[in-house]
Amino acid sequence: MRNPSRTMLYSAAGIATAFILVVAVNIIAGALYVRGDLTADRVFTLSxxxxxxxxxxxxxxxxxxxxxxxxxxxxxxxxxxxxxxxxxxxxxxxxxxxxxxxxxxxxxxxxxxxxxxxxxxxxxxxxxxxxxxxxxxxxxxxxxxxxxxxxxxxxENLLEYEITRAIWDVTHDVRKTVGVISALPVLGMNKVQPTAESIASGKFAPPGPWIPFKELEDTYEIRKIPLDAESIGSDINLLLLVQPVGMSAKCMLAVDQYLLRGGRLIVMLDPVSLYSIVKSATDPSYRETVSCNLPAFLNAWGIKFNNNIVVADMTFATRIDMPQTKITYPSILDITSKGINRSNTVTALLEKIGLVFAGFFEFTEGATLKKEVLIHSTADSMPVSSFLANRPEMLVRNFSPSGKVFDMAVILRGDFKTAFPDAGKNLLRKSISSNSAVVLVADTDFLFNDVCVQFSKDQFGRKFYVRKNDNVSFLHNLVGYLSGDNTMINIRGRQTITRPFLRIGALKSKSEQEYKNKILDLEKDLIQTQEKINNLQKENSGRYSKYVFSPEQQTELRKFQEKSVAARKELKNLRKGLYGSIDRIENTLKWLNISLVPAIVIIVGLSWAAAVRRRSSSK
CATH class of the missing domain: 3.40.30.10 (Glutaredoxin)
Structure with a gap:
C-alpha cells in the first residue's frame, strides 16, 4: 500500500521540478535567439x-x-x-x-x-x-x-525590401539612369492649370509621378525624355517607352540607334488606355493617347500587334461584387501562376499581375529574334474588338474560347536590325549582334495607380497605400533585369504571405461558364418586362387617369408582373446554385480550421491519459 505522505512529497517535488524547468527554458530562450520558419516559401527568413x-x-x-x-x-x-x-x-x-x-x-x-x-x-x-x-x-x-x-x-510585407533598399542605397555611390519617353504623365505633371477652388484653398499641387515610377526614383536616376528628342544620351542605361503617342521621326530614329548601340528597351503599348479614357472626360487631348502602336519598330523585329484588339480570358476575368449583382469582366485580367513564366528571374516569384484591356503580340513569318514569354493568357480566352472592352455583359454573353494562348509580355533577344533602313546619312548603325534586349508589354494601365495600389488611412490619419497585386514589382524587376541589377528582384517578389484558394477560384470560373447565359438571358427578360410595365404605367399617368387601366391593359399588366416575379425567383435560384457550392467549400475549410487543432489536442490528451493509466495498472 502506498504511503500518502510520500506520494504528496513526490507530487510536490515533481511540480517544483517542472516549474524550475519552465523558468530555466524561458531564461535560456530569452538569452538565445532561436527562430524557426516553417512556412512553405520561408517568408519570414531573409532572402x-x-x-x-x-x-x-x-x-x-x-x-x-x-x-x-x-x-x-x-x-x-x-x-x-x-x-x-x-x-x-x-x-x-x-x-x-x-x-x-x-x-x-x-x-x-x-x-x-x-x-x-x-x-x-x-x-x-x-x-x-x-x-x-x-x-x-x-x-x-x-x-x-x-x-x-x-x-x-x-x-509589413514590404519591410525587408524597404530596409534592404535603404542599405543598398547608402552603400552604393553611383545610380543607374533610366530614361522615360511617354505621352502619359507617368512622371507627374509639371504644367497644370489650377482650378478656382484649388487656388482658394491654397492646396493646389500638380499630380506627382505614378506610384511605380515614384518608387523607381528611390533606386534609379529617372530622366524624362521628350517625345521630340533628337538623341538619346550614352549615359542612359535603360529606356522605357510608355504609350509613346506622337513620338517624332527624329526621336524614333534616336531610339533605334540607341538600341543598336547596345541599349535596352522596355516598350509598353496599350490598345485601350483606361487612364486616357478617364482623363479624356475632362481633357479631350487625352483621346489621342487611348491607343498606341509602333509599326516601324515592330515590323523590324518581326512582331504583329493590333491596337484595335484586346484579350478576353474567362479564367483570369475580374469578378466585381455589386449591391444587386456580380459582374464578370473578361477583359480586366487578374493573371495568376497559370499565366506567369516561372522559369524567368523577372516573374519567377510574382503571384498576381493585373492587366486592363491588354493586347497581345505575335511573331510574323520569318522572324529571326528569339522570344521568351513572360505573361500569357490561358486557352480559355479570345481576341475581341477594343470597342467591346468595357462591355462586360456583351463579352460574357458572346464569349467563345479560341483555344489559343495569347502573349501579353515578351522578351526579345538576338540580332536587331534598324527599323529605318532608308534613313540615309542619319543612320550610323544598321544592325547589332550583341546582348541587346527588348521587353514588350501590351498594356500600360497596369502601372496606373488605381490598378496597382489601394490608398487608405491608418489609425493616425496618415495616408498610405498598399499594393493590390505584383504590378509594381513586375516593372521594378524588368528595370533591374535589363539594367543589369538583379539584386533586389527576389526581395520585391516577396510581396504577400497569403495563399489563394485555387480550387475556389477554379470553381467560380466553371460555375460562371455553366450559368452565365441563363443568368444573362433572365436579366435581359427581367429588364424588358420591367420596361413594359413602366411603359403601361406611363400611358396612364395623366392627372385624371393615373393608373386607371382598361381590362385589356390590366390583363397585360398582370401577365407582365407575374412574369417579372417568376423571372426574379428563377434568377435567385440560379444565383444560389452558382455560389452555393463555393459557400460549401468555404464553410468546410472554416470548420476544419476551427475544429482541427482542438481535435488534435483532445486526441493527444486522451492518448497520453490512456498511456499513463496502462503504466499505472502495470505497476
Whole structure:
C-alpha cells in the first residue's frame, strides 16, 4: 500500500521540478535567439538577395530603430509590430557578422533620443490622448543616410525590401539612369492649370509621378525624355517607352540607334488606355493617347500587334461584387501562376499581375529574334474588338474560347536590325549582334495607380497605400533585369504571405461558364418586362387617369408582373446554385480550421491519459 505522505512529497517535488524547468527554458530562450520558419516559401527568413547585399558591404552600416517602447499609450498593434521589426533586425545583425550596427532608441518626450529622431527625419504620430509616439528607422553609412520615417503595420510585407533598399542605397555611390519617353504623365505633371477652388484653398499641387515610377526614383536616376528628342544620351542605361503617342521621326530614329548601340528597351503599348479614357472626360487631348502602336519598330523585329484588339480570358476575368449583382469582366485580367513564366528571374516569384484591356503580340513569318514569354493568357480566352472592352455583359454573353494562348509580355533577344533602313546619312548603325534586349508589354494601365495600389488611412490619419497585386514589382524587376541589377528582384517578389484558394477560384470560373447565359438571358427578360410595365404605367399617368387601366391593359399588366416575379425567383435560384457550392467549400475549410487543432489536442490528451493509466495498472 502506498504511503500518502510520500506520494504528496513526490507530487510536490515533481511540480517544483517542472516549474524550475519552465523558468530555466524561458531564461535560456530569452538569452538565445532561436527562430524557426516553417512556412512553405520561408517568408519570414531573409532572402538570398538581402544576404548577398549584406555580404558585399565594405564599411559599417548603422541602423537606428526609433520606437516608443515604454510609452503606455502606444497602441497594441504597434507594439506587436515593433517586436517583429526587432526580430527582423536581429536577423540582419546575425547575417552581417558585425558589419551592421543596430541601435534601439526610445524617443521619450524631451529626451536626446527624441531630438535625434527629429534630426533624422523620423515622423511622430499624434494619438487621441495628445501624446506622440515614434516607430521609424534611420540607416547610414559614412556620409550617406536614408530614413524610413514611419513603419506601418499595413505595409509589413514590404519591410525587408524597404530596409534592404535603404542599405543598398547608402552603400552604393553611383545610380543607374533610366530614361522615360511617354505621352502619359507617368512622371507627374509639371504644367497644370489650377482650378478656382484649388487656388482658394491654397492646396493646389500638380499630380506627382505614378506610384511605380515614384518608387523607381528611390533606386534609379529617372530622366524624362521628350517625345521630340533628337538623341538619346550614352549615359542612359535603360529606356522605357510608355504609350509613346506622337513620338517624332527624329526621336524614333534616336531610339533605334540607341538600341543598336547596345541599349535596352522596355516598350509598353496599350490598345485601350483606361487612364486616357478617364482623363479624356475632362481633357479631350487625352483621346489621342487611348491607343498606341509602333509599326516601324515592330515590323523590324518581326512582331504583329493590333491596337484595335484586346484579350478576353474567362479564367483570369475580374469578378466585381455589386449591391444587386456580380459582374464578370473578361477583359480586366487578374493573371495568376497559370499565366506567369516561372522559369524567368523577372516573374519567377510574382503571384498576381493585373492587366486592363491588354493586347497581345505575335511573331510574323520569318522572324529571326528569339522570344521568351513572360505573361500569357490561358486557352480559355479570345481576341475581341477594343470597342467591346468595357462591355462586360456583351463579352460574357458572346464569349467563345479560341483555344489559343495569347502573349501579353515578351522578351526579345538576338540580332536587331534598324527599323529605318532608308534613313540615309542619319543612320550610323544598321544592325547589332550583341546582348541587346527588348521587353514588350501590351498594356500600360497596369502601372496606373488605381490598378496597382489601394490608398487608405491608418489609425493616425496618415495616408498610405498598399499594393493590390505584383504590378509594381513586375516593372521594378524588368528595370533591374535589363539594367543589369538583379539584386533586389527576389526581395520585391516577396510581396504577400497569403495563399489563394485555387480550387475556389477554379470553381467560380466553371460555375460562371455553366450559368452565365441563363443568368444573362433572365436579366435581359427581367429588364424588358420591367420596361413594359413602366411603359403601361406611363400611358396612364395623366392627372385624371393615373393608373386607371382598361381590362385589356390590366390583363397585360398582370401577365407582365407575374412574369417579372417568376423571372426574379428563377434568377435567385440560379444565383444560389452558382455560389452555393463555393459557400460549401468555404464553410468546410472554416470548420476544419476551427475544429482541427482542438481535435488534435483532445486526441493527444486522451492518448497520453490512456498511456499513463496502462503504466499505472502495470505497476
Amino acid at each position: 538570398d538577395s538581402t544576404k548577398k547585399i549584406i555580404s558585399e558591404i565594405n564599411a559599417p552600416v548603422h541602423i537606428r530603430f526609433y520606437y516608443s517602447k515604454n510609452n503606455p499609450q502606444t497602441p497594441g498593434n504597434i507594439k506587436s509590430f515593433a517586436s517583429r521589426v526587432e526580430d527582423l533586425l536581429e536577423e540582419y545583425r546575425m547575417a552581417s557578422h558585425g558589419v551592421l550596427k543596430i541601435e534601439k532608441l526610445d524617443p521619450a518626450p524631451y529626451s536626446d533620443a527624441e531630438d535625434s529622431a527629429t534630426m533624422e527625419g523620423i515622423e511622430s504620430q499624434l494619438l487621441s490622448s495628445g501624446e506622440r509616439i515614434y516607430c521609424g528607422m534611420s540607416i547610414s553609412c559614412l556620409d550617406k543616410s536614408q530614413n524610413l520615417p514611419f513603419l506601418s503595420p499595413q505595409k
